[in-house]
Amino acid sequence: MTESTIGVSAPPAAAANPAAAATRWYANLLPRFITGLIILLAWELVVRAYAPPFVAKPTSVAMAIPRVFADPAFQIATAATLAAVAEGLVIALVFGTMIGLLMGRSPAFERGFRHYINSFYAMPMIVVLPLFSLWFGYSGVTRIATIIFAAIFSIIINVADGARSVPREFLEVARSFRSSRLRMLGEIVLPASMPYLLAGFRLAAGRALIGAVVAEFFLSIGGLGYFILYNSRSYRHNEAFVGVLLLAAFGVGFELLVNWSTRRFMPWYRRDEKTN
Amino acid sequence: MLNSSLRRNAPFWISLLIGIAAWEIAGRSTSQAFMVPFSATVVQLWQLIRSGEFIRQLFDSAQLFLSGFILALVVGMPLGMLLARVRVLRIGIEPYIMIVYSTPLVALIPFILSMMGFGFAPKVLVVFLFAVFPVIYNTVEGARSIKPELIEVAKSFRSNEWALWREVMLPYTLPFAMTGVRQAIGRALVGMIAAEFFLSATGLGQLIMAASQNFDTGGVFASILVIALIGVGLMRLGLKIERHFARWRQ
Numbered sequence A: 001m002t003e004s005t006i007g008v009s010a011p012p013a014a015a016a017n018p019a020a021a022a023t024r025w026y027a028n029l030l031p032r033f034i035t036g037l038i039i040l041l042a043w044e045l046v047v048r049a050y051a052p053p054f055v056a057k058p059t060s061v062a063m064a065i066p067r068v069f070a071d072p073a074f075q076i077a078t079a080a081t082l083a084a085v086a087e088g089l090v091i092a093l094v095f096g097t098m099i100g101l102l103m104g105r106s107p108a109f110e111r112g113f114r115h116y117i118n119s120f121y122a123m124p125m126i127v128v129l130p131l132f133s134l135w136f137g138y139s140g141v142t143r144i145a146t147i148i149f150a151a152i153f154s155i156i157i158n159v160a161d162g163a164r165s166v167p168r169e170f171l172e173v174a175r176s177f178r179s180s181r182l183r184m185l186g187e188i189v190l191p192a193s194m195p196y197l198l199a200g201f202r203l204a205a206g207r208a209l210i211g212a213v214v215a216e217f218f219l220s221i222g223g224l225g226y227f228i229l230y231n232s233r234s235y236r237h238n239e240a241f242v243g244v245l246l247l248a249a250f251g252v253g254f255e256l257l258v259n260w261s262t263r264r265f266m267p268w269y270r271r272d273e274k275t276n
Numbered sequence B: 001m002l003n004s005s006l007r008r009n010a011p012f013w014i015s016l017l018i019g020i021a022a023w024e025i026a027g028r029s030t031s032q033a034f035m036v037p038f039s040a041t042v043v044q045l046w047q048l049i050r051s052g053e054f055i056r057q058l059f060d061s062a063q064l065f066l067s068g069f070i071l072a073l074v075v076g077m078p079l080g081m082l083l084a085r086v087r088v089l090r091i092g093i094e095p096y097i098m099i100v101y102s103t104p105l106v107a108l109i110p111f112i113l114s115m116m117g118f119g120f121a122p123k124v125l126v127v128f129l130f131a132v133f134p135v136i137y138n139t140v141e142g143a144r145s146i147k148p149e150l151i152e153v154a155k156s157f158r159s160n161e162w163a164l165w166r167e168v169m170l171p172y173t174l175p176f177a178m179t180g181v182r183q184a185i186g187r188a189l190v191g192m193i194a195a196e197f198f199l200s201a202t203g204l205g206q207l208i209m210a211a212s213q214n215f216d217t218g219g220v221f222a223s224i225l226v227i228a229l230i231g232v233g234l235m236r237l238g239l240k241i242e243r244h245f246a247r248w249r250q
Helices: A018-050 A058-070 A072-105 A107-122 A125-136 A140-164 A168-176 A181-192 A194-219 A224-233 A237-265 A271-275 B002-029 B038-050 B053-085 B087-101 B105-116 B120-144 B148-156 B161-198 B203-213 B217-246
Strands: none
Touching (some): A018 A058, A018 B087, A058 A072, A058 A237, A072 A107, A072 A140, A072 A181, A072 A194, A072 A224, A072 A237, A107 A140, A107 B002, A107 B217, A125 A140, A125 A194, A125 B161, A125 B203, A140 A181, A140 A194, A168 A181, A181 A194, A194 A224, A194 A237, A194 B161, A224 A237, A224 B105, A237 B087, B002 B038, B038 B217, B053 B120, B053 B161, B087 B120, B105 B120, B105 B161, B120 B161, B148 B161, B161 B203, B161 B217
16 A cells, blocks of 8 residues: 555446346335435424524525526526636646656656645645635636646546556557557556546545635635625525535536446446455 | 665655755745745744744644544444444435535535634534544445344344444444544545634634735745645544554455
């Protein structure tokens, strides 16, 4: 075990038997539904009994949903946050993959940079906000910079881990057919480390979302995070909570998307092969 | 002996020296408002330490971190084991835990602020919320992987529920729970800084906020350096704990 295991999350495993999983899913539906109902009911009753009227409760949040979704301010805020997260993630993905491949395949580069990458990853990402706001001002640039900072290191660490674990035979065959180093990197190492890249991306997407929300709190620039802050400050908790629900949906959506695409496009990848 | 360990660690020290040199050069060739050289950062940090300000804030932050983190362990580990033991409970609650786990919890800070105010308790709640989910998740995973034979043998020797927990489940689950503890350390640190930024400004978060509001770039760099060192130190501590317990994980 090396230090590079710090930020590595195991790539999502493909389901061994989809049919069995489907029957289990149906069987589990009832307890899940009942638990959800109990949670919502308890929340509703506790808030009705003890909390001041402005506090969010399920029925009022549900009634606020159509109103908030139709509100153009909310739509603009959501679009702004999503655009910033997407832009930051793409930049982090491109540069993170390049740096990660270099780190995984070049021992000298790895030894030189490993400690820095791990340290930046271990740092609570939001401490850079005051510094970035000094550098880039109270603007969208600071938000993008924060998102990139939050996202890039988990991509680098995971891609480097994937690039290191490419089976040696693949590279030897390529070399014996006189493949150039660059082609080997692009056509063997990169595809072979795709499951790791996706696992890193899943982590990165969650961290990017946190980075965007925190940046909007800190900088007071338009976005979903600021929408939540502004509405909860004006004691409109129900409206603000719709924003939280949407953020939760994004978080869960990213997770499901990555799991699904690992299963769909990389059926050859199984986690148990690696751990055993 | 000394020579070989020196040689093994040489790349680390060389890359550290190059990094510091690059920081120093970058700091000297740009404006002071943008970046402060390494030497000036260290001098500023030394002044902060000597004035006693730094130690006081560090103590404040540590208190917040430990309260939230320990609370997360005390709640998360028994809850995780309970979920693993009672199947219906696990099936019912697990999806909701996963949903909250992948939600950016920082978004709840404004609600906590307007309901609980500026005291110590809301900040502990933030740290707790950040830290508790990895603990629960990993404890459930660990407790679920207990071999059924172990529980059956214990049962056939007429072990009661309490003895089963203490003698079988706890020792078996602990190594897995430690993975959650390591993740929780990192997340609790983020929660601590977020609470100090957005609830009431205290501790290391206050140090860095005050420096940034005074356009004191040196102070910002000094605080970030310290927080980064704390982050790395805690991460290493977490890995050490995890590996220590991993020795008895089959």
